Amino acid sequence: MALVRNNATALYRQIADRLRDEIAARLFEPSGRLPTENEIGARFGVSRVTVRLALDRLEADGLIERRKGKGTFTAGKRxxxxxxxxxxxxxxxxxxxxxxxxxxxxxxxxxxxxxxxxxxxxxxxxxxxxxxxxxxxxxxxxxxxxxxxxxxxxxxxxxxxxxxxxxxxxxxxxxxxxxxxxxxxxxxxxxxxxxxxxxxxxxxxxxxxxxxxxxxxxxxxxxxxxxxxxxxxxxxxxx
Missing domain, CATH: 3.40.1410.10 (Chorismate lyase-like)
Structure with a gap:
């Protein structure tokens, strides 16, 4: 489903909500690795800055963790x-x-x-x-x-x-x-x-x-x- 560009909800919040639902549905199993920032940006047609704001929101909520040089993963993946x-x-x-x-x-x-x-x-x-x-x-x-x-x-x-x-x-x-x-x-x-x-x-x-x-x-x-x-x-x- 495409993002609503004229929605009052900021694009990064829409992306964060979309990824939040996909994490809850365990779509990133078994490794827990999310797509790269570039891949997420291409998927939603947004800038890398917007993607980072969305990931910042998920990280603040404790849903993801960023590992330097490794990528972004769902938090607590065991x-x-x-x-x-x-x-x-x-x-x-x-x-x-x-x-x-x-x-x-x-x-x-x-x-x-x-x-x-x-x-x-x-x-x-x-x-x-x-x-x-x-x-x-x-x-x-x-x-x-x-x-x-x-x-x-x-x-x-x-x-x-x-x-x-x-x-x-x-x-x-x-x-x-x-x-x-x-x-x-x-x-x-x-x-x-x-x-x-x-x-x-x-x-x-x-x-x-x-x-x-x-x-x-x-x-x-x-x-x-x-x-x-x-x-x-x-x-x-x-x-």
């Missing part, structure tokens, strides 16, 4: 992670249509914790990767893996999930996982990686995955920005 399906952290992001990437931070051989020695032996591989959505960090993942994965070049692995890498190298698919989710305060390392102040609240997902037929596949801990992420568990009534 990534969702279903707990009733076995998916890697990265795969869960990608299946929501998000621009999800991973950045390798480190990979090294470490002493295996006592409870994993039966599966991994005295030493295992520790891999740290930063998970990003639209180029912004949402989670820091630290995984303990079988030492057979030591030759992996993690920079070259790109965005391939650990579950896929495990199957390629070990030759066995992951068949299940136990997951615990809790709240914590970000320590200095986590805070720097996620762009948070030290002590900020984060979600912690502790995951122990097993291969089909038995044996630990990985032990991973994800520190997650709580304002950007939520866990969803669906139940169905049976009886």
């Amino acid at each position: 990534v969702q992670h279903p707990l009733d399906r076995l998916r890697s952290f990265h795969e869960s992001l990608r299946l929501q249509g998000l621009d999800a990437t991973m950045r390798p931070l480190s990979a090294r051989i470490v002493a295996t914790p006592r409870d994993l020695r039966e599966d991994f032996g005295p030493h295992c591989l520790e891999v740290c990767r930063l998970h990003l959505v639209d180029g912004e960090p949402v989670a820091l993942g630290r995984s303990l893996l079988p030492p057979a994965l030591e030759p992996v070049v993690w920079q070259a692995a790109g965005n391939k999930p650990i579950y896929g890498i495990l199957q390629d190298i070990v030759g066995k698919p992951v068949g299940g996982a136990d997951i615990e989710v809790k709240a914590a305060a970000a320590d200095a390392e986590v805070a720097v990686a996620l762009g948070l102040p030290a002590g900020a609240p984060v979600l912690v997902m502790d995951r122990r995955s097993v291969f089909i037929g038995g044996g630990c596949a990985d032990r991973s801990v994800f520190h997650i920005r709580s304002e950007r992420y939520s866990f969803i568990l669906s139940h169905r009534w049976e009886g």
Whole structure:
């Protein structure tokens, strides 16, 4: 519907009201990203100044947030992670249509914790990767893996999930996982990686995955920005 140019309501207010209705209708899901200022201006046939006034109004009402160099997003947009399906952290992001990437931070051989020695032996591989959505960090993942994965070049692995890498190298698919989710305060390392102040609240997902037929596949801990992420568990009534 076109704007009413001779209406007493200013053009920027009409645009703000139109975008407000579209945000309420969830038309900008799943990423929450709004069109660029130029795209909005072309759509309504108005100047960039008018578009900015409309966005200023929505921002003042707490409906959108502007991220420098990234664009404009609906406020409070959260990534969702279903707990009733076995998916890697990265795969869960990608299946929501998000621009999800991973950045390798480190990979090294470490002493295996006592409870994993039966599966991994005295030493295992520790891999740290930063998970990003639209180029912004949402989670820091630290995984303990079988030492057979030591030759992996993690920079070259790109965005391939650990579950896929495990199957390629070990030759066995992951068949299940136990997951615990809790709240914590970000320590200095986590805070720097996620762009948070030290002590900020984060979600912690502790995951122990097993291969089909038995044996630990990985032990991973994800520190997650709580304002950007939520866990969803669906139940169905049976009886």
